[in-house]
Amino acid sequence: MAKILAVDDSASMRQMVSFTLKGAGHDVIEASDGVEALKLAQGQSVDLVLSDVNMPNMDGLTLCKNLRQLATYKFTPILMLTTESAGDKKMEGKSAGATGWIVKPFNPDQLLTTIKKVLG
């Protein structure tokens, strides 16, 4: 199926996301911050990036901007995992180049439904 990069500084979130997506047949690689994620993304081709916003070393929005600079990631779906439902946070995400967002907390089913939106 798809190769998905899951980025979150919370190990329990990463585990949950990874487990859910792998259960749906996807290939999942994990990173705990933007720096790690950027390295991993450059080392292989990823079909979808799921990233938390608040992370040390490099936050999700910066990661998104940096990914969009890479030729291979210009059009890759990037979804921000955010607990912030305020409008301006979503604007920030868009201007960073994010495809869309998933609002936390979410349950595994919600995650899978949203993933399908971008992977099909």
Added chain:
Amino acid sequence: MSIDLSQFHQVFYEESYEGLDAMEQGLLEMDIEAPDDEVINTIFRAAHSIKGGSGTFGFNQVAEFTHVVETLLDEVRSGDRAMNQSIMDLLLVSVDCMRSLLQELQAGDDPDLTQAKDLKAQFEAILKGDAAPAEQAAGGDGGDITDGDAADASDGAGGQGYHIHFVPEETLLQTGNEPTRMFRQLAEVSENNIEVMASFDRMPSLTAMNPEHCYLAWDIKITKAIDRSEIDEVFEWVIDDAEVIITELGSEETVSAATDPVNTENTEPQSEVADPIVQKTDETASEDKTAVQAPVKEKAKAKAASPESSSIRVSIDKVDSLINMVGELVITQSMLGQLGQNFDISRVQRLQEGLAQLEHNTRELQESVMKIRMMPISFVFSRFPRLVRDVSRTLEKKIDLVLSGENTELDKTVMEKIGDPMVHLIRNSIDHGIEMPDVRAAAGKSETGTVELNAFHQSGNIVIEIKDDGAGLNKERIQQKAVENGLIDETTILTDEQIFDLIFQPGFSTADAVSDLSGRGVGMDVVRRNIASLNGSIEVSSETGLGSRFVIRLPLTLAILDGQLVKVGDEIFIFPLVSIVESIQMDDSSINNVGGHSDVLQLRDEYVPIVQLHELFSVNVEDTIDDDKIIVVVETDGEKIGVVVDELLGQQQVVIKSLEENFKKVEGISGATILGDGTVALIVDVSGLSKMSGTSIKQIESAHKAA
């Protein structure tokens, strides 16, 4: 498909406790006047993670509470609100509250929300009070639908369907959004009652075209009565980057007029677009049906009375080094195996080499495995800044806590058990040791007292020092108290060392009033006993007016002991090396007989009672003549005794095996071990020995007086 989320709970708890520790540390270190941005971010992220995780895993009370904490922190982070002392205090108390909520949840209990509710109200008051741009505590819901529809948002089912005019910004594709996917989704929700027509109005000439831009626009007709919200969801992410006009299909069909040239070209692109949609929808449909049932792993919810986790984080390096060592062991084993197959005496040297190699491998492996249980003492040290701050605040004293050697590693279990004794010692230092600021100033000291915590390795043990520059132990008061408690006689003369050691007697406390903090009588004797149960020791030294110093020595691991083997008759016994002060040759001239029955050794300036091990342990010995025998002077509970043995054998590390498991507790024996030849040797419990022999300072002193 349902996934059992409880398998992730343990990790969530652990990382949340770590996050709370990080929050606490950050708050304590923070300079209120000029808070460091990075520190604030760290604190914010910790609260944010806990909120997100607790919401995801269903711990809604924690999520709600953490949300207000996070909201406040967000304001501080974005500069909308200045940090001040009362906010800091509130945050620190909240950390405690969150910690206990999580602990209660982890233990499977219903969390007590009284404190949380009270704190939450305080937060809300602060948040409302300043008309700051704060969000009300709404709690995160999943899947919010964005606002901003151009058309009337009527959530009901559209009468006969909808018409959607979709004109995305040219840069839409660069956000990773793909119109085809969206149309596919629409086809799904409308069950293929959909028509999509592209409009090429915006197409520029070939030379002016940017291949990464989207110049197309679409008109979509959905001829099924579906919920408006389903359509909104599809366009949720692009609503701000596109013109999306949704009108209900009534009696009239509103189709966006397309010019002719476009129309004719329309059919092809339309079918092109439509067919892939149809095809892909089929795929999606079948995918749905074959959705994999995620394996449901059932793990019992971790029941923990306290956050002592039953897991350990190990660095990859340690694991790799372990793997290497096992590899070498396997090589040695196969080499010895080969040797053993066709062995003859000429190959004995090879055998010896192999065995030496085996010993080397085994020792390395043992060290390596023990290292896995080793963690830096910073884990226990980290409790103390908060403790010192709170206690010094309560007592209105000024105290600086200096930590060093935080990276010194010790066994995880030892570390978990040494925490409480250390808390007691530090509290003591602050309560009884460090003086009030004015008293200090009057004595020519700086108003701020210093408590130093230091940890380092020394000859196979870990040494923890707790020093303070306070008033020191009050010798007169201690001696007086001991007399009151009947521990010593009024006229007894004791060395300073002996006086200081008195504080470790049960029920001893020179606190004038039972203060809240220490002096509850849960005193130093418990501390010493706890440390002794870890096969460790504690010493105290002090100088009046200058301060006190406690030194705790602990073995690096609980299961293994550095032992001194001794021979008594035909039997071999083992003394813990840490308890041995010195071993000397028996010399009649230094032995005095006191009161006609007990022998006493004169050791420099003190008297040490002598016990015959063969008597205490009923061992048959050939001769009872004392010459050529050895006296092993051991120390326990602050007292020294000299134990007479026949011979000193070697020193070695021994693995402690339980005697009580299949037999029973034997006085004077703390356990057993298996020697190299497979036989069992007993490990002496020095404290028990001392009790068995019935000797104590008091008896000796009184006998001495009578003499």
Added chain:
Amino acid sequence: MSAVEELDSDEKVDIDQVTTEQYLTFIMEGEEYGVDILAVQEIRGWESATPVPNSPGYIKGVINLRGTIVPIMDLRGRFDLTKPEYGPETVVIVLKIEFDKGSRIMGIIVDAISDVYDVPLDDIKRTGFGENQNARFIKGLVTVNKHMVILLKLEQFITFD
């Protein structure tokens, strides 16, 4: 043995008769004693044990049983019988004794091993040993092949008093 049997209307089968226990028996001072075979872990020859100070006289000491420290009890001593020299037939029966709080492993030194018997529960006489000071250790008496076997109650041995 299966306790479920078809009951013929005119045949009455007493369920109890169908249940037996297996006992390992050994000799001590001419008497035959039996222990529940399920408690027997292994049988070893007697080698020396490390004496443990201040323990009852019938405890010879402890040995290393594959890494576990196990006490060895001289059963004659426990029963206050006269003690002979240990000979080549002297044997240690290693028992795993279950009790309500867990289990204990210990070895008992006996003169010689005898046999293994299937003993029908019904045949065991549980009373009438009189005022024997060792009565507490006796589960019951049973007659096998015309001689008496004293069946031991193992849980009584774990208290070492």
